[in-house]
Amino acid sequence: MKDILERIADSSPTESSHELICRLRDCAHEIEKLRGMPSTQANVDPDGQQNFFGVAPGAPMPDYTNLEGLREKLLAAREIVRDEDGWLTHPDFPICDEDVRADKFLDAFGIESHFVGMDGDADQAFVDRYFEEGESDCTPWTPTPPNGEGWMLLEIYPTEDGPYALFARRAQPVKRLSKRELRDSILSDIRSLSGAHVQVVPQAWQDVTAERQRQVSDEGWTPDHDDRHVNFEMTLSAAYYAIYTAGAALPEPSENFPSKRYVLFQHADALWPWDDMSRKPTGARSNLVKAGALILAEIERIDRAAAPTGDDK
Structure with missing residues (x-):
């Protein structure tokens, strides 16, 4: 029971709602079992002073919110x-x-x-x-x-x-754009900004924007979510992926080559603002695509925060 509650408290920012609901249901089932047990059974701590919920042996279990x-x-x-x-x-x-x-x-x-x-x-x-x-x-x-x-x-x-x-x-529900819709959306934005007749969008731009869409639809990192993180957490996350990638590109240190590979890894780990288990470094290009999408999300958050209110217009 205690293990279930600790896992709920330690859930990562990227954990899905379904997983958290399953944990809550497990917790509810354990509570129901404990409420039906005498105080001399599994709901008493090893010292016999009180159960996990702070109730003395022999005392009735309190009611819990449904x-x-x-x-x-x-x-x-x-x-x-x-x-x-x-x-x-x-x-x-x-x-x-x-x-x-x-x-x-x-x-x-x-x-x-x-x-x-x-x-x-x-x-x-x-x-x-x-x-x-x-x-x-x-x-x-x-x-x-x-x-x-x-x-x-x-x-x-x-x-x-x-x-x-x-x-x-x-x-x-968050709509995830198809690759064609995403390409057309990017082209439209570029044309409106530059006034040029752009036909081809660089693949890197498409991949960064697609990753940003994935973060919204799959991870739940919507604008409302991002607006609650005002301490530049997205910037720190992007820096982690960029520095980790730079470190991974260096060779292993040796007697003749004092590589900074693991120094960079340590710096990257220190920057990560979320739960350690939520880090997902892969290949160099994929890491930089994630970093670019996170920087894009941070810039969008800054722009939203600086947008004039009705009183400012």
């Missing part, structure tokens, strides 16, 4: 009633440990999430007053939903960086 139908419950239409200080909670949103990421948890149930901070979304005069005077009332702030249809406001909650709102909707 996650069946969670997506339908969270996304069902409801009246939005905020409390006197402007906070909002959803009665069906389960209480999770502080190290459980809400976006990954919701993604496991086929729910896309988006977080909006009051700082940058509310009237700036109110934001300044809120932080300077230590206000606890965020009622004047009405969170702006993200673009697209189907978004539901689930919660408004306090953080160290001020109030945040959580929006959610049913996960949207």
Whole structure:
């Protein structure tokens, strides 16, 4: 049981929703078995002091949240009633440990999430007053939903960086372009930028863009996903692939040739911002295609963050 929970907590950013759902189901089955056992059996720790859930021997097992139908419950239409200080909670949103990421948890149930901070979304005069005077009332702030249809406001909650709102909707299918559609799209973009009659797109450009499409459709690295990683994680990931490739091109060090091969490998490993198991280096060209796609994703994220809002236009 403990092994299952640890594997859920250690799941990588590239793990599929299906795999995480399977782990959650395994966890639920184990809980049901434990709830039916006497406290003298498998739910007691080796020292006999308490079971894995912190319950003393002989004490009844506590009730656990039923996650069946969670997506339908969270996304069902409801009246939005905020409390006197402007906070909002959803009665069906389960209480999770502080190290459980809400976006990954919701993604496991086929729910896309988006977080909006009051700082940058509310009237700036109110934001300044809120932080300077230590206000606890965020009622004047009405969170702006993200673009697209189907978004539901689930919660408004306090953080160290001020109030945040959580929006959610049913996960949207990501269309993966065919090679022909991808080529035509690239040609159209190039023509619109250069005004030239371009007939041939270099294969390298096509491969980088195709890899970016794959990262979105297969890995789930959508623009919303990328916008939540503001510490240049995509740049660090690209640097890993580029430096690893440079190191792999060098010969093994010898007495007559003090190669920097393993020095570069060490530098590359230190840069990787995700779980170690999610690294997927292959051949030199494939690695650089991945690096190029990640740099493209980072540039797109920067451009989205710098785009003027309605108030700036």
